[in-house]
Amino acid sequence: MCRWLAYTGAPLYLEELILKPEHSLIDQSLESHSGATTTNGDGFGIGWYGDRETPGVYKDVQPAWNDANLRDLAAHIKSPLFLAHIRAATGTAIQQTNCHPFRHGKWLFVHNGLISGFARVKRELALAVAPELYPRILGSTDSELMFKLAISFGLEDNPLVALERMAGFVEKTCADQGIDKALQLSVGVSDGQRLLAVRYSTEGRSRTQFHSTSMQALQEINPDLRRFSPDARAVVSEPLSDLTDVWEEVPESTALVIHRGEIQTHPFEPRPPD
């Protein structure tokens, strides 16, 4: 099981949420309590929005806890919207092209979850990727393919509908192969303005996802910090601290859209292909 975190608010050094909190993302990569796998040592990545048109991405295949570069970069890069991901591979190769976030133009995508029976449906899913995007599939993961499918289905115009179409297409393709419980989905997506998060699973028993409800939630994580703005919000695949009462669990089959501190909640309903 992977883990991820997304932040939007006043610019923060990435280290303030990734490295410094007592139960930081990196710290947790060494020891997973709620996860199915014990260790997230199969690579990591950060993606952040700055003053360029496209976001920056830094990925490596080492365990995040070993990466001296990550510590330095997280201490020097400041951003108003960033995503971080640590990977626990489930069969695919340990290589940078399989690490999250995935990027397409100004869009970033992180994911924790899986497509059941992926090897049996991979070809069918890849065929549904827009032909001009096909040669830009760089790695071998289900996550990258889900992102490319969502782009093919209109992510840049209407991200929630595109994600619902992607989920519907994956479920239909799996069902055609007799695969139950096709999808486990905990997705974070951004275009640099809005932060979207989806919690969904075919079987209705999804992996966890939490969002902070207030500035206070973040300050309780990192008490040394006074820079959290009133509109600062974070979404995490598992709570970053033991103070779980200041984090709200995202309900089953739900999409969040976070913009300037405001959190909108939408039902997430996969749209099968016609």
Add this chain to the structure above:
Amino acid sequence: MCRWLAYTGAPLYLEELILKPEHSLIDQSLESHSGATTTNGDGFGIGWYGDRETPGVYKDVQPAWNDANLRDLAAHIKSPLFLAHIRAATGTAIQQTNCHPFRHGKWLFVHNGLISGFARVKRELALAVAPELYPRILGSTDSELMFKLAISFGLEDNPLVALERMAGFVEKTCADQGIDKALQLSVGVSDGQRLLAVRYSTEGRSRTQFHSTSMQALQEINPDLRRFSPDARAVVSEPLSDLTDVWEEVPESTALVIHRGEIQTHPFEPRPPD
């Protein structure tokens, strides 16, 4: 431009041809004389047949000249049939899954060359891979796809015909996209018994390929060595030494089949799909 070497004969430590000769494969990776690119620093791999059913493979993304492990392994692994490859990437990611040799069961495959306009035909080529092989495409190179296509076209039963069908299919697919000079092919393939090599290009101006003609050829490379057996033969993408007169250039559009020191020559004629 990549480089490769293949050896068949009495068991040798890999280092005797990869590391020790004055103009060894590794030495040449630092400075390419005949090649289009200046440096082969984008990863390497060795594949060797031993006493297990499937051959062993060791690959890394570092430059070969930097790899302390390679030096040690090449000094300790002895094999009667091995292939070595050093990579100069032309756009695809530097990752182990893009390094040669590629392996399928007992088969190994190395390649120097390219498919012109690969991004434009990649999807079409991938669709022609046998569906059960599709999820086993691990990297993103044209070389791996050529190997998977050849397997789909019957490599395990009739390797030369399968390679000709692969070449014909690639040329046809490129032609349909208006791509000239589709293929540059310098391939080495083995099942552990026979060593096959193909030199071919659509335009009839192929990259070089040489084979040794006698035991003496190999002894001139590595004079310290007395272990070369009378049936020892090597194929290289460029001559390993300046003693080019003891190496015979493989003619254009030719396939070699080397078995127990005997070298058979066949014309190589791509077979377009029906």
Add this chain to the structure above:
Amino acid sequence: MCRWLAYTGAPLYLEELILKPEHSLIDQSLESHSGATTTNGDGFGIGWYGDRETPGVYKDVQPAWNDANLRDLAAHIKSPLFLAHIRAATGTAIQQTNCHPFRHGKWLFVHNGLISGFARVKRELALAVAPELYPRILGSTDSELMFKLAISFGLEDNPLVALERMAGFVEKTCADQGIDKALQLSVGVSDGQRLLAVRYSTEGRSRTQFHSTSMQALQEINPDLRRFSPDARAVVSEPLSDLTDVWEEVPESTALVIHRGEIQTHPFEPRPPD
């Protein structure tokens, strides 16, 4: 806390003890039960004796469980005497030169343990290394320095005395700096003939170390295997299986010398410098 395994007996493929047993070394690298740290993801190494004068070594900084090369090499390399090590770093850099086994001529050295307050005594210890060996200190660990000290103190002539002199020197140097509990030592050493193992700690509460007592012990680990010879013996820093009754714990302050299946036990008594 690191982990290691050493084997001596009829030649085995390394995978048979490193990868295949249910509680193999690699499997345990993901989840440590008895150890102080939770995960051994900071690199690994194997060293094996073959038919060359010096042993082969393969090391990498990735977690062992991720390394495709390790799986292939362990499946193809067969040896009558090998050591394997997986690392959990305690502050020093994650780099190949810090991975075990360390090698000097025909000698290999693996270690689990530490020198307390290492930064405070490192210079003093390095000064005691034989001047001609000083430039051959390649990494930054306490383990490599312990090995270089033991060589300086005569390891090649009398390994047990040299290790005792090393331990005595480290304890004296630490004591001079007011450092208690100077040493935790679980060492495996070999010259390709004999396998030596030392369990010792200054405070008399050493990390675990076990040795197999019979061929049966190894067969219980890997029941598929019939190739274990009557003189096969293994030493491990933690028991490889739950069948702990067939493994004998090495007593405190003890050195083992294993040769052709015979296990000699010696008290291990650090020798302070004169």
Add this chain to the structure above:
Amino acid sequence: MCRWLAYTGAPLYLEELILKPEHSLIDQSLESHSGATTTNGDGFGIGWYGDRETPGVYKDVQPAWNDANLRDLAAHIKSPLFLAHIRAATGTAIQQTNCHPFRHGKWLFVHNGLISGFARVKRELALAVAPELYPRILGSTDSELMFKLAISFGLEDNPLVALERMAGFVEKTCADQGIDKALQLSVGVSDGQRLLAVRYSTEGRSRTQFHSTSMQALQEINPDLRRFSPDARAVVSEPLSDLTDVWEEVPESTALVIHRGEIQTHPFEPRPPD
């Protein structure tokens, strides 16, 4: 032979000097014209000053031309003072701790050159490092040792005198061992305010070093760029472009101190120990 570049002036994205110019540092890492070695493929590093107290550093052991992260970071990190280095190793291990820049507090250090007969004097030099700094020697290069010696000799108070004392000490130590032509030195050092550069060799035939003399020099390198400030200056170990007339060669045995566009020139005279 390594290569390096240092920039001071109005904040620039690092890519504007490292990646984008036709004869950029990275481009040149593939093919060295003036250098003794053909390829700088043995790792690289960047160090930059931002709004934190200490500078950021990013290093990797891959060839710079392969590093997707470097491209992204250089496109997103903007700095008024940065150093970049690409390495061609001369015998020491390829590992991050051997990559430049080296950092100590707010100081950064890059180097191209070598200490002749380093293995014979390494121990003597290491003993002269301040004892409290000794455990902070992380790698195995002569360059890091030169930096640690300069710090030990007062770099933070008087950098030029400290570098002269370092050079004098190295020359004396080498001379005691009968080593001629002890030093080749092309150093870049900064505390985030001033940029210092030294060109020196014992034999008086030093490796090249150039500095730009005006804003125009930099604009000729990267014509797309209008952001160069009047006080922008760069120092490079080899000219970045073929437009060598706008770059001034630093004379033999000379130190530059660059501050706010003003370039002071000092003779560089090694100070032997008393």
